[in-house]
Amino acid sequence: MTKTVALITGASSGMGRAAAIQFHNAGYTVYAGARHVEPMADLAEQGIHTLKLDVTDSASNKAFVDAALENEGRIDLLINNAGYGSMGALEDVDLAEAKRQFDVNVFGAMSLVQLVLPTMRAQHSGKIMNVSSIGGQMYGPLSGWYYGSKHALEALSDSLRLEVKDFGIDVIIIEPGGTKTNWAKIAIDHMLAATPKDSPYRHMVEVQSNMGIYFTATADDIAHLMFKAATTRNPKTRYQLTWGDRAIVIAARKLSYKMFDRIQLRSMKMAERDLLNGRQNETETN
Numbered sequence: 001m002t003k004t005v006a007l008i009t010g011a012s013s014g015m016g017r018a019a020a021i022q023f024h025n026a027g028y029t030v031y032a033g034a035r036h037v038e039p040m041a042d043l044a045e046q047g048i049h050t051l052k053l054d055v056t057d058s059a060s061n062k063a064f065v066d067a068a069l070e071n072e073g074r075i076d077l078l079i080n081n082a083g084y085g086s087m088g089a090l091e092d093v094d095l096a097e098a099k100r101q102f103d104v105n106v107f108g109a110m111s112l113v114q115l116v117l118p119t120m121r122a123q124h125s126g127k128i129m130n131v132s133s134i135g136g137q138m139y140g141p142l143s144g145w146y147y148g149s150k151h152a153l154e155a156l157s158d159s160l161r162l163e164v165k166d167f168g169i170d171v172i173i174i175e176p177g178g179t180k181t182n183w184a185k186i187a188i189d190h191m192l193a194a195t196p197k198d199s200p201y202r203h204m205v206e207v208q209s210n211m212g213i214y215f216t217a218t219a220d221d222i223a224h225l226m227f228k229a230a231t232t233r234n235p236k237t238r239y240q241l242t243w244g245d246r247a248i249v250i251a252a253r254k255l256s257y258k259m260f261d262r263i264q265l266r267s268m269k270m271a272e273r274d275l276l277n278g279r280q281n282e283t284e285t286n
């Protein structure tokens with residue numbers, strides 16, 4: 001029987017790790033990559049191929065794809081999951097850091113896309129799944145660089161879908177909402193580090209940090225969603241997990257920009273009131 005070969009990036013934690021286990025348990029031959037290999041030791045014990053991978057390094061990406069091709073001779077699924085959130089005011093975030101985030105979230109993903117496409121075209125089959133965010137269809141204060149990277153990933157995915165359709169390749173976007181992984185702590189740590197104590201945005205950052213992230217999912221939930229999207233005959237272009245996530249995306253697309261601005265500003269005001277009252281919303285920051 002022909003193997004079904006999946007490449008998953010960012011598999012050392014969170015959704016990527018959960019996806020590696022989910023696809024492996026379903027019988028896929030999984031190649032799992034991340035910069036830190038040690039946290040994937042238990043995945044390797046289960047029979048998942050774990051490799052050191054830094055998606056910002058083109059040689060590392062090539063070695064990752066070549067390893068799968070040399071061993072298996074085919075690639076059926078690429079899940080571009082590696083990514084992180086570097087939040088903060090557009091004025092405060094250092095441009096080098098903003099570029100680094102785009103290197104991981106956008107150029108890293110597209111580098112892997114370029115590497116797997118010749119094989120998928122030759123097979124006349126394959127699926128490329130790009131993990132965006134509900135932020136890939138909306139905007140908000142202090143999230144510009146991160147949401148900008150996800151908007152870019154979505155626009156590239158949409159163009160790609162049209163370019164590769166006739167080669168039998170599907171392009172699928174996954175849009176998680178708040179999901180309980182390491183992501184929120186990394187995002188908030190970046191935001192605090194990017195914002196000097198005397199920054200005009202410091203108060204806004206403290207309000208936002210106090211808001212935390214409202215978690216609506218676990219990494220396993222998103223891995224399950226990825227699996228559903230990967231195994232559906234005629235996949236949708238975009239997948240959100242919850243009605244709440246879907247409602248946010250619909251609101252961002254359908255409401256006027258002025259109206260969406262008002263909603264965002266009102267929620268900042270409510271969070272500010274909570275901060276002044278010494279309350280944290282019913283949220284966690286991990």
Ligand SMILES: NC(=O)c1ccc[n+]([C@@H]2O[C@H](COP(=O)([O-])OP(=O)(O)OC[C@H]3O[C@@H](n4cnc5c(N)ncnc54)[C@H](OP(=O)(O)O)[C@@H]3O)[C@@H](O)[C@H]2O)c1
Binds near residue numbers: 176
């Ligand atoms: N959690 C959320 O609320 C949420 C919501 C919407 C979208 N997302 C998106 O979902 C995806 C997965 O995030 P997560 O929530 O599972 O966060 P996570 O637990 O922090 O996992 C992120 C993964 O990306 C890897 N990674 C980071 N930089 C990398 C690089 N340069 N090369 C290779 N791998 C790299 C990390 O591994 P190493 O550090 O070992 O490299 C880690 O395995 C991300 O694209 C994120 O933007 C998350």
